[in-house]
Amino acid sequence: MCRAWRCPIHKRLEKFGRKVEEAMTPKKLPANLHRDTLAVRVAEDKSQFGENSEALFLTSSFVQPDAATAMRRFAGEEEGYMYSRFTNPTVTSMEKRLAALEGTEACIGTSSGMAAIMLMCMGLLKAGDHVICSQSVFGSTIKLIGSEFGKFGVESSFVSQTDVAEWQVAVKPNTRLLFAETPTNPLTEVCDIRALADIAHAAGALLAVDNCFCSPALSQPTKMGADLIIHSGTKYLDGQGRVIAGAICATKKLIDEKFVPVMRSAGMTLSAFNAWVVLKGMETLSIRMQAQSASALALATWLEAQPGVARVYYPGLKSHPQHALAMQQQSGMGGAVLSFDVKGAGPEATRKNAFHVIDSTEVCSITANLGDTKTTITHPATTSHGRLSEAQRQAAGISQALIRVAVGLEHIDDLKADLEKGLRSLNALA
Ligand SMILES: Cc1ncc(COP(=O)(O)O)c(C=O)c1O
Numbered sequence: 001m002c003r004a005w006r007c008p009i010h011k012r013l014e015k016f017g018r019k020v021e022e023a024m025t026p027k028k029l030p031a032n033l034h035r036d037t038l039a040v041r042v043a044e045d046k047s048q049f050g051e052n053s054e055a056l057f058l059t060s061s062f063v064q065p066d067a068a069t070a071m072r073r074f075a076g077e078e079e080g081y082m083y084s085r086f087t088n089p090t091v092t093s094m095e096k097r098l099a100a101l102e103g104t105e106a107c108i109g110t111s112s113g114m115a116a117i118m119l120m121c122m123g124l125l126k127a128g129d130h131v132i133c134s135q136s137v138f139g140s141t142i143k144l145i146g147s148e149f150g151k152f153g154v155e156s157s158f159v160s161q162t163d164v165a166e167w168q169v170a171v172k173p174n175t176r177l178l179f180a181e182t183p184t185n186p187l188t189e190v191c192d193i194r195a196l197a198d199i200a201h202a203a204g205a206l207l208a209v210d211n212c213f214c215s216p217a218l219s220q221p222t223k224m225g226a227d228l229i230i231h232s233g234t235k236y237l238d239g240q241g242r243v244i245a246g247a248i249c250a251t252k253k254l255i256d257e258k259f260v261p262v263m264r265s266a267g268m269t270l271s272a273f274n275a276w277v278v279l280k281g282m283e284t285l286s287i288r289m290q291a292q293s294a295s296a297l298a299l300a301t302w303l304e305a306q307p308g309v310a311r312v313y314y315p316g317l318k319s320h321p322q323h324a325l326a327m328q329q330q331s332g333m334g335g336a337v338l339s340f341d342v343k344g345a346g347p348e349a350t351r352k353n354a355f356h357v358i359d360s361t362e363v364c365s366i367t368a369n370l371g372d373t374k375t376t377i378t379h380p381a382t383t384s385h386g387r388l389s390e391a392q393r394q395a396a397g398i399s400q401a402l403i404r405v406a407v408g409l410e411h412i413d414d415l416k417a418d419l420e421k422g423l424r425s426l427n428a429l430a
Contacts, residue, residue: 035216038100040283043093056276057090084272086264094275097282098237098247101216102229106255108263109247109270109278113212113232114140116246119268120208120228121145121177123258127153129176134191135395136161136184137210139385142392145179158395161189162322167196171203181210181230182221183326185370186339186380186404187397188213188313190322193329197225212236212371213337217289218330228254233274235371236336238281239288243274288373288409292336295415296407300338302416307343308353308423310401314338336408337370339380341401342426350401353426354379357403360422363414370406375415378404 029041043054062081064070072078081087091109099107110116121144125131133145135158146156155174159166161184178200180191193209200207208228209221215236221229231237233245247270248259263269293316300314312319315326316334326334342357344350358366364377368384378384385398393399407415 035101036286039097039285042097042100043279044089044096054093054276054279055090056272057084057088058272059088060084062087085267085269086260088272088275090272090279091270091275094233094270094279094282095247097279098216098231098233099249101220101282101285102211102222102249103216103220104222104229104249105252107247107249108255108259109233109245109275110263111246111268111270111274112244113210113230113234113246114144115268116230116232116248117141117144117179117210119259119262119266120230120248121149121154122266123254123262124177124206125149125154128155128174130155130157130172130174131177131179132157132159132167132170132175133179134161134181134184134189135159135392136187136189136397137179137181138185139388141179141181141210142396143387161191164192164195164199167199171199171205175203175205177205178207179210180207181212182219182329183213183315183335183337185213185384186313186337186378186402188315188320188335188337188339189397190315190320190326190329192325193221193224193226197227200227201225213335214330215285215289217286218293218333218335222249224329227251232371233270233278233281234369236285236289237278237371239285239371239373240281241369241372241374242281243277245270245274245278289336290333291409292407293333295409295412296336296338296405297334298412299405299407299415299419300334300340303338303340303419306420306423308357308426310341310343312338312340337404337406339402339404341399342403342423344401347400350399351379351381354401354403356426357419357422360425361418362421363410363418364405370404372406373409375408375410375418376406380404 047055061083073080073082095107095109157170159170182191197207206227209226210230212232212235229249231247297316300312300317303309304312314334342353344353358377364375367376368378380398381400
């Protein structure tokens with residue numbers, strides 16, 4: 001006998017002669033909707049209250065109707081929510097929406113972007129397996145794959161982001177995974193997803209792409225052959241710098257067989273609250289990405305003309321070495337992150353100059369995060385990539401001269417004026 005609680009709304013609806021089930025039956029979305037529509041519409045079914053904005057299920061566990069149902073659910077024989085370490089409707093809503101935007105069958109939320117990479121490695125690799133990774137990926141990713149998983153006997157090779165031949169040469173009989181991030185943080189190098197997917201598949205391996213910089217608004221890597229997509233939901237998916245979150249998007253088979261069991265045992269769980277914030281953030285993802293990419297292009301073009309700037313790294317610029325590839329892979333947009341080298345003689349002088357430009361800003365936030373509506377500015381060599389050895393940093397091309405700007409939604413003229421203050425007074429420092 002089901003011990004369903006009779007809520008007052010049920011009772012009132014019944015009093016008015018309507019069946020609750022009829023009143024709250026979810027409308028099924030038609031097929032072939034555009035991504036902008038999916039971004040605001042895909043979610044778990046509404047609760048019996050018919051909320052328009054998706055509900056936040058802030059609960060650790062779910063009451064089971066009876067012991068036998070609990071047994072079947074815990075054994076995986078029946079669907080149903082049980083315990084929020086591995087099942088929560090708000091997290092499911094976030095996962096369904098992100099999978100819809102990426103065009104993948106399934107998605108699994110994680111507590112952070114790094115937790116997504118850890119879950120991927122735990123689910124796919126064992127001692128003796130080999131990973132090929134771009135040497136230009138996010139610093140913590142290099143540490144996690146190279147050092148932390150190295151401790152458990154996972155071999156790794158770090159290769160050029162852009163030289164496809166280097167990836168091919170690095171393949172070994174025990175290669176199980178190729179990992180790339182495109183564009184990279186902070187130098188915005190773009191890799192050829194299709195070419196890397198071909199190398200991975202010919203070797204019987206999988207290709208994972210960290211799609212944090214583009215987000216599905218600009219690029220869907222599985223359409224170009226990637227098998228897994230990694231997200232830091234902390235970045236553009238939330239888009240307002242509020243929460244730490246992550247996700248893996250892939251086939252249902254990979255998610256169900258490789259990642260859900262590890263999540264259930266290891267618990268790198270996305271909290272319901274953070275999932276809800278990311279879920280709502282995704283509703284404005286597309287328009288934010290378009291606006292922020294347009295501002296980034298304007299700022300990058302302006303920076304190229306500044307006397308204190310030695311070089312600008314931005315895929316939307318014609319001067320970017322992979323400009324054509326980026327336009328093809330990223331819906332014709334460069335994304336919202338750019339970097340630039342300030343001029344100076346030698347590492348010490350350039351670091352001083354970079355710090356001066358950063359410290360002269362009054363609008364930009366000096367912080368290592370990116371993907372916020374507030375423009376952020378950072379010195380990668382001493383922050384996000386500060387834990388790398390000098391050799392690793394040099395291999396990644398990150399010098400003391402480099403400044404990264406993740407462009408937000410402020411007026412472009414205010415951003416130019418903010419950077420101009422430090423750039424204009426650089427000569428006075430020499
Ligand atoms: C490209 C990229 N991937 C992954 C991460 C890690 O994400 P999180 O901070 O959510 O763990 C970051 C963080 O900056 C990143 O820039």
